Amino acid sequence: MKKIILANPRGFCAGVDRAIDIVEKALIKFGSPIYVRHEVVHNKLVVQNLQSKGVIFINELDEVPNDGVVIFSAHGVSNKVENAAKTRKLRYFDATCPLVSKVHHQVERYSKLGKKVLLIGHKGHPEVEGTMGRHNPNFGSEIYLIQDQDEARELNIPRNSEIGLVTQTTLSLDDTREIIEILKQKFPKLEMPRNDDICYATQNRQDAVKQLALEVDFVIVIGSKNSSNSNRLKELAERCGTPAILVDEFKDIDLKKLEVFNSIGLTAGASAPEATVQEIAKNLAELFNFDIKNLGQNKENIFFKLPPELR
Numbered sequence: 587m588k589k590i591i592l593a594n595p596r597g598f599c600a601g602v603d604r605a606i607d608i609v610e611k612a613l614i615k616f617g618s619p620i621y622v623r624h625e626v627v628h629n630k631l632v633v634q635n636l637q638s639k640g641v642i643f644i645n646e647l648d649e650v651p652n653d654g655v656v657i658f659s660a661h662g663v664s665n666k667v668e669n670a671a672k673t674r675k676l677r678y679f680d681a682t683c684p685l686v687s688k689v690h691h692q693v694e695r696y697s698k699l700g701k702k703v704l705l706i707g708h709k710g711h712p713e714v715e716g717t718m719g720r721h722n723p724n725f726g727s728e729i730y731l732i733q734d735q736d737e738a739r740e741l742n743i744p745r746n747s748e749i750g751l752v753t754q755t756t757l758s759l760d761d762t763r764e765i766i767e768i769l770k771q772k773f774p775k776l777e778m779p780r781n782d783d784i785c786y787a788t789q790n791r792q793d794a795v796k797q798l799a800l801e802v803d804f805v806i807v808i809g810s811k812n813s814s815n816s817n818r819l820k821e822l823a824e825r826c827g828t829p830a831i832l833v834d835e836f837k838d839i840d841l842k843k844l845e846v847f848n849s850i851g852l853t854a855g856a857s858a859p860e861a862t863v864q865e866i867a868k869n870l871a872e873l874f875n876f877d878i879k880n881l882g883q884n885k886e887n888i889f890f891k892l893p894p895e896l897r
């Protein structure tokens with residue numbers, strides 16, 4: 587029988603759960619509109635749902651009126667943005683994932699020690715902008731963004747520099763490991779966390795999609811095009827030799843293409859709702875007479891507290 591296999595774990599992580607909860611609790615407590623700086627998490631359906639409840643997504647704080655309530659997205663913000671909110675005495679809530687905040691603290695610590703800071707990440711991603719913006723140049727420190735192996739090789743700073751390394755939380759584990767190896771060889775005084783800063787949710791979903799890709803003919807990753815961790819899942823499936831697509835919802839799937847496959851794997855990025863996974867699995871099962879099975883177990887048991895005012 588043809589089958590659909592669901593990867594475990596998949597979908598929402600603790601940081602995304604918390605960020606959405608913060609927005610929903612703020613809506614209940616303060617009423618609409620609630621302003622959110624940047625997409626609270628990178629998922630089109632989550633954003634549309636919150637917009638329908640009265641959330642206004644903005645790019646910059648000057649779009650918020652003085653009596654407005656504003657929330658910072660799960661990706662985190664720079665010191666400059668946080669200080670601007672304080673200066674204007676805006677009522678703000680920080681939905682930054684605590685695992686991103688941990689990276690911010692590392693950057694602040696390295697800065698105060700006067701170390702050069704290397705950040706492995708993707709230019710333009712809001713998490714990277716927030717993390718770069720936590721660097722403090724007042725102690726003689728400098729920060730450099732490294733996007734790939736070439737940039738690591740070409741980085742032109744003295745070999746014996748005191749250096750602290752951090753990474754974006756949603757990168758490919760394999761790619762990051764290779765970049766770190768190059769940096770370790772180049773800079774003997776490189777200080778870094780025990781492994782890297784790639785979060786548990788990214789790691790677990792990447793491990794699960796590798797397993798999934800070996801079991802199926804085709805992988806559907808549910809997630810938005812601007813979701814870093816969802817893109818990494820699609821790339822990983824393809825690197826395992828299994829064709830893959832990234833879709834927001836059922837209507838994005840070219841059903842004709844699926845007719846030839848005997849087994850289809852489904853997974854979801856850390857910002858993609860489980861309801862979408864279930865809807866896609868159910869529709870495909872009905873259309874193609876697929877059996878639905880699970881692969882692996884979801885052993886994640888991580889929760890992050892809400893800000894006291896919203897508990």
Ligand code: SF4
Binds near residue numbers: 602786
């Ligand atoms: S993907 Fe990781 S860092 Fe990002 S919100 Fe989820 S747990 Fe936090």
